[in-house]
Amino acid sequence: MELERQFRRCLSEAIPMIIIAPFAKSLINNKRNPKNYPYWDKLIKLTHEKIVQVGVEGEEQLVYDFKKDLSISELRKLIAECRIWIGCDSFFQHLAWDCGKPGIVLWSVSDPLIYGHPENTNLLKSRDYLANNQFLWWDFTEYNADAFVKPEEVIKYL
């Protein structure tokens, strides 16, 4: 039902589009990346706009329109077309910043003062959750869902 609802939404080009870039690079040790937002399902349900997911092959599909393995120029084109985007601390937030399109970044253990861009809405629940060492591989940081803001909070900034 949810996918069908999203499919119908996709058909209507008149509805503004939101890009979601849900996942950071997978870790070498196959653990869950501590930068990956845990509440995407709920956030998507609360979002009443057309959503396009971008990512790479192997990542979980969260919405009907999942564009995988786009080239950088294809991503740039898509970013130019979207109303806003939501992502975690990953390559995408840097690319969208480079394109001059502000969006929402959902932070947890990495520090937005180091890796973020002030042009974006950087949602960090608390600096208490930041990793002590910001410069190690993220494989060594434990996953903590509590470190993220809740979807109800995110939706206020859409």
Added chain:
Amino acid sequence: MPDKLVIFDDNDEPKDMRQEMIYQYFFQMLDIKKIPWEWVYAEKKGQHHIHQKANEMGFDWVWRVDDDAIPEPDVLGNLLGYTTIEKVGAIGGSILTPPLKFDTSKSTGKVSDIDKEPNIQWNYIKQSKEVEHLHCSFLYRAGVHDYNLGLSRVAHREETLFTYGLYLKGYKIIVAPHAITWHFKNPEGGIRSESKQELYSHDEAIFRNTIGFSDSTIVVLNAGAGDHIVFSHILPEISNPVIFTCYPEIVAGKSIAEANALFGDLDQYNIYKKMTQWNWKGSLEDAYRKLYL
């Protein structure tokens, strides 16, 4: 007084020197003078690894002295006097190996003359002079430039590469009078105990490759795709960049493998290692700015 004396023991068979009576006297003197000291058993990977450890210990200045070099008592004090000059990176005095046979009166101390002249430190230095590289023993500003750990264990040219690197970063390199160190060149210690010509050739190639890029800013982007994008915003500010990149579709350049072959060690360009060293709290973009501008 120095903050600390650190002795790096790179011997094949390290001993506890606290059991040696002559050394006990030295250690007692340091205790009496309230100079902290530490004996570090090194990793036997070559003296450049030892120097880099000292470089990263968090001190403002490091005076490096080999075990076959005997500084006269006033050397450190005299070298230290030059540290108040604006943007000084390193200061060295005369490094004398008897019998003195080199006429250094016309030596420039420039890297471009390195094949044509005896090192300016190989005889008495009459007056202070700005040069481009130093030899053997000197006082240097720590934590600014890395030793090249890509050199072989003979570490041929390690001090030339290091001090020239400081020079290229805009720091003054000075030779100073009244700072004499006698260098006896122990034939069984350090690089002279190694005879493999290929190790020297390997290091010489790194040296030649490095000075071959003197007029450029070498940029090595051995980080993630997002980091490349952030870096691209400071690229216009870099003069004459020669770029080695992991993601040429984001920042065009040569391959990282080529950089590795040319320069040996790329750690000095690792932005994450640098941010760790600097205890960085600012933005990634500013970290790149600090590294390259």
